[in-house]
């Protein structure tokens with residue numbers, strides 16, 4: 001199989017490394033900067049004999065080289081600078097994502113698309129519109145990352161192995177995300193049995209602020225290691241038909257009482273893309289938070305089209 005990554009920046013190039021080194025697929029890295037994706041690809045190829053995988057990695061500035069991809073990941077765009085919210089990226093990235101989606105679908109009409117560019121939910125909606133794809137084949141990555149952050153903070157608080165912590169974060173990728181603490185467990189034990197409500201509230205807040213925390217520390221862009229890992233998990237579940245149940249930004253068609261909006265919900269990901277959207281029984285408070293989050297996505301979809 002072949003995976004195209006549009007945008008060979010920090011998230012894109014790290015994702016290329018993950019996909020190749022996990023031996024999942026050949027990778028085409030595309031960027032508008034001449035020579036840059038070619039150089040990165042050569043660097044990754046030179047590591048191949050050491051890392052012992054057998055995947056091709058090519059870099060290009062030409063969409064013709066991406067043809068026949070099973071998956072297209074879009075990370076092209078600009079990242080946040082300190083003090084910026086994801087929404088500040090709206091207009092610039094909207095143009096980039098729409099153009100990239102149209103170019104990519106023209107050469108890989110059967111591909112499944114994963115959008116990573118921020119503001120995530122809006123960009124996924126615009127890519128859905130630009131490609132005309134059925135909702136099963138277009139989605140955004142955010143929930144897997146936000147959940148991993150929440151799990152990390154829970155694990156750090158309790159001093160336990162992060163892999164033993166399971167949590168899910170729904171909603172939009174931003175300050176209005178909806179971490180479901182009620183469902184978070186350590187090997188099946190609810191965290192509500194293990195931690196005080198005030199501590200959980202603090203961990204939820206840190207999760208909401210997880211991206212900004214790193215932007216502020218680095219001062220030169222945002223996170224990319226964990227975002228690349230999170231995206232590779234989605235790529236893997238699709239390519240290997242693993243049917244994992246992951247929080248995915250999906251185009252909703254009435255689920256959770258929401259329509260014509262993209263928002264993070266639990267989805268089963270397999271070779272067909274989003275094979276099922278799971279509807280959880282949310283509390284009034286959680287449902288309210290999901291609606292608020294959907295409303296802000298909708299407002300930004302409108303703003304992006306002004």
Ligand code: NAI
Nearest residue numbers: 007008009010011031032076077078079116117118141227
């Ligand atoms: P970056 O600046 O390192 O890379 C972006 C790349 O896109 C650059 O190499 C740039 O040349 C390229 N690009 C710009 N316009 C293009 C076009 N028209 N066609 C092809 N390539 C183009 O940024 P980074 O850190 O890799 O982040 C990428 C995006 O992903 C940002 O919007 C960031 O906010 C977002 N992001 C989203 C996350 C999520 O959870 N969904 C997590 C982390 C980042």
